[in-house]
Amino acid sequence: MKPAPxxxxxxxxxxDAxxxxxxxxxxxxxxGQSLGPMLNLRLAAPDLVVDLGGIAELRxxxxxxxxxxxxxxxxxxxxEDGRVPDVGENILRRVAGGIxxxxxxxxxxxxxxLFHADPAADWVNALSALSAEVEIAGPEGRRRLALADFLTGALSTALGCGEILVAIRVPHVQAGARFGYVKHCRKVGEFAHAVGAVLADPAAGTCRAVMGAIDAPPLVFADAAPLFGGAITEGFAARFDAAAAAAALAAAGVEDPVRRHMHAEVLRRAALQASALLPEKAAA
Amino acid sequence: MNAPLRHAGPTGLVTLTINGRSVAAEAEPRTHLADFLRDTLNLTGTHTGCEHGVCGACTVELDGEPARACLTFAAACQGAQVRTIEGLADDAVMAELRAAFNREHALQCGFCTPGMLVSARDLVLRLPEADERRIRLGLAGNLCRCTGYAGIVAAIASVITERRARGIPAATAERRLGPVGAHAGVDAIPSALVATASAAVPLVAQTVVDLADDFVPAHRFAQAFALAFPPEQVAALFADVEAVAACLPGAIIDSMPEPGFVRGGMRVTLGPISTTFRGTARVTQEGASGRIRGAGGDGRSSTQGEIAYRILPGAAPGTSRVELEVGYTLKGPLAQFSRPGLVREVAGRLIAAFARNLEARLSGRAVNPDDARGLSPLRLVLSLIADRLRRLFAPRA
Known part of the structure; x- marks a missing residue:
């Protein structure tokens, strides 16, 4: 339980980093909250740990x-505490408080x-639904990548040798758009077994959806209309097509029908949450 | 599993403020804060359970916020403020929580309790509106293997309810962005310090401690000695910190980074114990009186103390009398071993040697090397026995 030297x-x-x-x-x-356990369990045994905590520019x-x-x-x-501005009302705050x-x-x-890129992690999934972009610094200078291009696999990213992730850009959520985020955990605080995220704007007829924690980068639907009977209108959540979601999961390599059911159900609940959030938004 | 063998990493000086006092001690980069607190500083109130962030037993306050000590490398939080369960002994919220834990039978084996209390204190201060469900959510990161959650939740709920009834609002501290405990612009291991430290004391983990502002000594005693020189001349010598240290057996001055501020140590040999307390001291003098306040430790035991002195005219013209008032607190294994009476006797001997060395210095003679070497165990034991025998046979007043 002690790290290797x-x-x-x-x-x-x-x-310098x-x-x-x-x-x-x-x-x-x-x-160090992801790397720490892996070091302590000696799952990771790097020769050199570069602690980025002392770089003021990243804070x-x-x-x-x-x-x-x-x-x-x-x-x-x-x-969670609101020390940084949110991209919409209680969007990222809600996700953060559940990590x-x-x-x-x-x-x-x-x-x-994001750098750790655990497929079950909250930011990996929530920020995929919100179309976030990462900024990377390296020996060749700066570059930006869409999160979908950054996450190349479970625990792997597009970062090259000598590169670090320096910032995350998250687009503002349009007025009228609603964000649903649901995860399934057996114990509060553990990594999720399934994550569903939905960013829907019924007035504009658009919806982006994510099914996550599938042991691979999240399954992102840039246009989730096919999962809701072909169109995003008021009450779209009631038209959730579990079979279409399960088919997409099967195509993404999720073989266990129980897991497909779980992921589809969690996404349905996220869509329902997005619908139900309207009164709260209108009242505010 | 065929990873090449690696030697232990280099150690470096980790400087933190722990329970209000600044502490510097050697640690390997891989040493996490919980081990640093427990093994190096003997603060064993912080428990280690799972050591991978799940159980919460090691939860401590880092820059005023709860954090996992097992997922925080000591060297990665240079300059941070750490508060352990020991440092919360006099905290008002903690007093309420302790009473509630007691009342609600919220602890059984006690292993999770330090972490539970640190998390509970955060919940009480941050979420004054929390109901039972919210408290249970907030405690999800603290496991109790006795499964005594009902009592723990009831205890925290009762403190929250009671404080709400008193109208106490949420307490949120100003805080900068980024991980608590990680301070920008502080190097992991200042290499210059490592060199000095290892040259001075190569074997023992060394601890440098500052005296807390609210220091109240646990023990006090007074001593006096006479010198055959006028007060002005004695006062002039007392103003020279290096000269005074040279006369004090066992004293070591490492550096004096600013006037009146000394970094150094004190070699103490007592019975089977032979150790060097290292620390800092502030020396102030005004005319014929002055004060030395300091604190130090040897990695396991620690002491804080102050000495106030007055240089008065002696009975005969051209002589002086130096009165000392000593107050000190000793903590750690050494405190269990040593009794106040014993310390007073040791100090008496130390002061007698100090007086002899001052006399020698004032008269231009060399300081007796024996007297400058620290207390030797044999001489100490012999003189203790001699003292006891003298007292035994002394006529009763």
């Missing part, structure tokens, strides 16, 4: 036209969670 570096700048991460056997750490959040930008070190608790436990949320970061 490693060296620790705490760079102060992004450039990138050059340290060029070394073989180097691993970046943000809040910021700012607004840009059409989106909010979160530095990689913004924590789940920062979002793990408060003691973990106080250190766990949005960037670290």
């Amino acid at each position: 490693f060296r620790l570096e705490r760079p102060r700048t992004i450039a 990138c050059s340290l991460l060029m070394q073989d056997g180097a691993k970046a750490m943000a809040g 910021r959040a700012w607004s840009e036209p059409g989106c909010e930008v979160y530095g990689a070190l913004v924590t789940h608790a920062d979002v 793990a436990y408060r003691a973990v949320r106080n250190r766990g970061t949005m960037g670290g969670s």
Whole structure:
């Protein structure tokens, strides 16, 4: 239960972090809430841990036209407590408050969670539904990737040697759009067995949906209309087509019919939640 | 499983504020905060259970917020404020929680209790409107293998209800973005410090402690000694910190980073114990009186203390009398071993040697090397026996 020995570096700048991460056997750490258990269990045994916690530039959040930008070190608790602006009313806040436990949320970061790329993680799924984009810094300079292109597999990302994730851009949720987010856990705070996320705008007739925790990057439906009888209108959630969802899961490699049922049901509940959120939004 | 063998990582000095006092001690990069607290600083109130973030037994306050000590490497939180269950002994909310835990039978074996209390305190302060469901959600990250949750939830609920009745609102602290405990612009291991530290004390984990502002000594005693030199001359010598240290057996000065602030140590040899307390001291002097306040530790035991001195004219012209008032607190294994009476006797001997060395210095003679070397166990035991025998046979007043 003790990590294998490693060296620790705490760079102060992004450039220094990138050059340290060029070394073989180097691993970046943000809040350490995902890497920590893996180190303690000796599942991970890097020679060098590059602690990004000392880089002030990553501990910021700012607004840009059409989106909010979160530095990689913004924590789940920062979002939960409203220390950073949300992309809509109670969108990210709701997701953040359900991640793990408060003691973990106080250190766990949005960037670290995406970098860890656990398919069952909340940010991986919620931010996929919200069309987030990541900004990457590396020896070749900066680049941006859509989250779908960043997440290349379970626990793997498009980050190259010496690259770190520095910021996450999340588009503002349009007025009238509603966000449903449901996850299935047997115990509060554990990694989800199924995640469903729906961003629907019945007035505009659009809906984006995500089925997550399928041991692979989330299954994203940029146009989820086929899952709801072909059109997104008021009351779309009642027209959820579980068979269409199950077929998509089967095509994505989810072979167990019980798991397909669970994922489809969780998505149905997320759609219902998105519908039910309308009065709350209207009242506010 | 065929990973190449790796030697233990290099150790470095980790500097934290723990329970209000600044502490610096050696740690490997892989040492997590819970092990650092328990093994290096002997603060065993923080428990380690699963060591991978699930059970919550190691939950401590980091920069005022609950965090997993097992998922926080000590070297990655340089400069952070840490509060353990020991440091919450005098906290008002914790006093309410302790009473409620007692009343509601909220602890059985007690293993989860330190983490439960730290999490409970956060819930009480942050969520004054929490109902039973919200409390249970908030406690999901603290496991009780005795399954005593009913009592724990009832205890926390009663404190929240009671505080709500008193109209106490949620307490939210200003806080910057990013992981608690991770401070920007602080290196993992200042290499200059590592070199100094390992050169000074290579074997024992060393601890440097600052005296808390609200220090109240547990024990006090007074001592006095005479010197055959006028008060002005003695006062001038007392103003020279290095000269005074040279006269005090066992004293070591590592550095004086600012006037009146000394980093150093004290070699103490007592019975089977031979240790060096390292720490810091602040020295102030005004005319014929002054004060030395300091704190130190040897990695297991720690002490805090202050010495107030007055330099008065002696009975005969041209002589002086130095009066000392000593107040101190000793914690850790050494405190269990040592009794206040014993400390007073040791201090008496130390002060006698100090006085002899001052005399020698004032008269331009070399300081007796024996007296400057610290208390030797044999001399100490012999003189203790001699003292006891003298007292035994002394006529009763």
